[in-house]
Amino acid sequence: MECAWKGRATRCVGPARRRCGSCGAVAYCSASHQISHWSEHKEECKRLEEQMKHIDVLNEFPFTFSVEATVQVCEKQVTRCSFLSKRNIHQLGMWLYECHCGTSLASFDSSRLIDSWDLPDILCPCKEPESPISKHLSSWKEYYEWRCIPLNSPVALLLHWPLTIYHAVRTGLGSRIFEIYEKLHIHYLGPEKELLQLAVFAELHVLFPGLDVHIELVGPAVPQSRDGECITLCKYARCLSMDCVCKSSECVSWDVHTSKTSIITLNLRKGFYHDRYRDMAKDSFPHLIIAPNAGIAAYPSWLPTIELIKEMNIPAIFSDYCEEACNLGASCITSVTGCPLARPIQLNPFRQPVAVEGSALFLPCYSNCFLYGM
Template identity: 75%
Template sequence: MECAGKGRGTRCLGPPRRRCDRCGAVAYCSASHQILHWSDHKEECKRLEQQMKRTDVLNDFPFTFSQEATLEVHEKRETSCSFLSKRGIHQVGMWLHECSCGASVPSSYCSRSKDGWHLSSILCPCNEPGSPISRQLNSWKDYYEWRCIPLHSPVALLLHWPLTIYHATQVAGLGSLTHEMRDKLYIHYLGPEKELLQLSVFAELCALFPGVHLHIELVGPAIPQNRDGERINLCNYSHCFETDCICKSASETISWGVQTSRTSKVTLQLRKGFYHDRYRDIAKDFCPHLVIAPNAGVAAYSSWLPTIELIRDINVPAVFTDYCEEACQLGAHCISTVTGHPLRFPIQLNPFRQPLVVENSALFLPCYSNCFLFGI
């Protein structure tokens, strides 16, 4: 964590150990930097104070590892590396990007042999669910019970991607699909980064949307040039590590850029570039039912301005997520300024946020991937 007043005239004197007495969310290296930063901090201080009071709600997960993955990592008594190592999934396959060790791995790297869960079949959804969804899933507990997965399984660390898509469709009112989208659902997914190393986890959407063909356009500047236009058909669930599991008798989980006679339930299409630059090409084939932008950082990047204008003009439901409530507050303000209207979907906690706290965040406020969502 850096001093909140870094760059304010003088160099920082050391680690930021002096926390704001009122909000407790930011820290400073010295009293002088705290004083210099007050002109900026005073507007956010009260807001952050209220957010800090909801810390227990942010850390509330049903897993047996919840305290380890939240408080202990946040207070540096545990790390994401040690958390993954204890479960035998450190620096392997889809788990590679869940700690800083995998940060330098390029998104162009991918190998089907490394797409599995690296877990036993009892701990992961490597096959069809035992029963179809009979009611709306509203929590990780609901999902784990439906999928018959024990609460000590870490799969939620990766499944927050497809479950957030599922939840976004519920928030946007697409849960009960209308007649024209009964068989197909088109989603534009903006700004993928680490997901590019975890694409096979999106096969879980087959279970979450039974009988529906999902076509997802993943659009963003992080997609490597050599993967622009790549089409991925997710035919089966990601495999467990057991050699005799029934999941091994199924066909390959992923068909990379190859058209097969079997119709995929989930199709991913990669598009390099900004959404507002690529939309015309993408929309020639179909218009989206939903736009979703995970961990968007709307207030942090000016490139969002033309994209928000485009979403406003095409009048499609759009759901944004971010790591903390404060980032959503800032993003919501930017969006409302551009659109001239209040949010259609107010800021709300995502029940399917990733249950591993972000290490070394800019605030003492706990941050989680896909933590809060809001939309227009």
């Protein structure tokens, strides 16, 4: 935990051990830094106090590793590296980017799609489900039961990307998507780590059976060498079991009622959305905009994008690591648009179930933790 006043006028004098007596969410290295920060902190203190009351809800997951991945990570008893090492997936395949010692995003220039779970078939969704999806999934437990995955499997750490898309589509477009659309166009803003884990998006085949899904992933983190690249996800990410059907050359397909093959396509675009939108809209006008871990209040480049989204009048769903980041982002949106949120801040049931290390708050933070929309 860092001092909440770190990097300001005076240097910190030591570890941040002096917590705010009201909210308990921030800490300081000294009384002088706490006093200096109060003029800013008083605006958020009451909100943070309320959020601190819900820590148990944030940490609530159905997995056998939940305490290890939440409380123990937050208390620095466990690291992401040790969590992955214990499961023999540290620095392997798509897991390489789930800890600080993984390859940096800047080195991402390979055209080879990393498509291995590096897990046995019993622990991952490497093949079609035993039955088609029959109800709206509302929790990790329901998803794992449907996909016949045991609750000790860590695959939710990567599957939170497609499952958050699934939940955002249901939230932003409603439950009648299969009646209304034959092809779903999604504009996905600001991708970073997920650019290195694109194979997990193949799970959209079974989450939207018989529905073609086209996603435009646009952001400054897309390598220049891959700008404009189109990826068609025909197969699920593979397991380690050599005799598994995921090793076959056949493409995935699932809709027993219509026998329609769904198609999942991803287009990579480098740049800010407000600069690239008109190029994309010619071929892919969006039904929904999704911005994961958006950090709207932290980046001024969001302002022209928010203005554009307001002009487009398209549903947009944002996520962030904690509720306070969503509050700050919502404030930015309302100040730009002059309108309240169309979708209030809500906890994402498909947030990543391992806490983010090095949080600036005593509140636990998770990738795609909360959702809100305009």
